[in-house]
Amino acid sequence: RIKEKIGVFETDQLTDVVTFEAVEQKIIVDLAISIPQASKGELERFKAMIALRLDGYWASKHKDDPIRKKYRTVYMALQAAIDLFSLRIEYDSGFHFTSVEALYKAYEADLYCFDMAYRHYSDASQRAHVEIIKKLDDEVENCYANWYIDNLAKNWGDCIEAEQSLANWRISGVPNQQNFYSDVVSPLSSKSTKRRIVVIISDAFRYEAAVELRERINEKRYSQATLSSQLGVVPSYTTLGMASLLPHKTLEYRADSEIKSAADDVFVDGLSSKGTVARNKILAAHGGLAVTAETVNGWSREEGREALKDQE
Secondary structure (H helix, E strand, O other), X not given: OHHHHHOOOOHHHHOOOOOOHHHHHHHHHHHHHHHHHOOHHHXXXXXXXXXXXXXXXXXXXXXXXXXXXXXXXXXXXXXXXXHHHHHHHHOOOOOOOOOHHHHHHHXXXXXXXXXXXXXXXXXXXXXXXXXXXXXXXXXHHHHHHHHHHHHHHHHHHHHHHHHOHHHHOOEOOEOEHHHHHHHHHHHHHOOOOOOOOOOOOOOOOOHHHHHHHHHHHHOOOOOOOOOOOOEOOOOOOHHHHHHHOOOOXXXXXXXXXXXXXXXXXXXXXXXXOOOHHHHHHHHHOOOOOOOOHHHHHHOOHHHHHHHHOOOO
């Protein structure tokens, strides 16, 4: 009657008990209930406790059976929840940055961690798919969507309004998205050393995910990745964003276009940029091509060499 007998113990008293699965379940339930209301010190203690559990029998990374994998995944969700609620405590009064530039730089340096913690939690919670953290799902969603997003948007909106930033959409020291080709791609291709430049466009690839990707790449000894950001075009939606990355002198909408979906079409130096074929036509004038990820995945090594041999 282990379940019955351990009910009287506090979680801290069970930290070193690794024999019984019922203890693992009790610790997880207790943590899931406690994390949203815990103090900073308690959250640190919970994190240390999870580290011990991950070295224990039931969540051991040295065993890859489904039961242990599930416990590991649940603990990953709990760790991410701790990260999120720790950040909330740090910024408990909301965000009060006094300028667009200050808030932008704060996001680059630190605030992106809210988004990262939320993504890690959502991913682990969905993969674990266990009832015992369903209530924590609601608490995390409330913290992220109703507290973090709301407070961040309010501070950002207030700063933009106070500075009338939309009249001159620039931030000191931050490149604008529409200058990407001239500032980043063109200088690389004009160097005397023959090189081929690959630009991967991934819609909605968030800054915090790029931070993680950079870390993963740099774990490999033979590669080095750096990360920087650029100020997106406004309105910030895919059609305009993709067009702005192409080489261009002008970007424009054409209300009198014969193309039926003119509202969704952006013209680059007078040429439609809608679709891969159209973007390929624009890049062809600059020694390049546009190609979908699906097409690249379908290439054999020889087909890839043939397709790229004349491209810069």
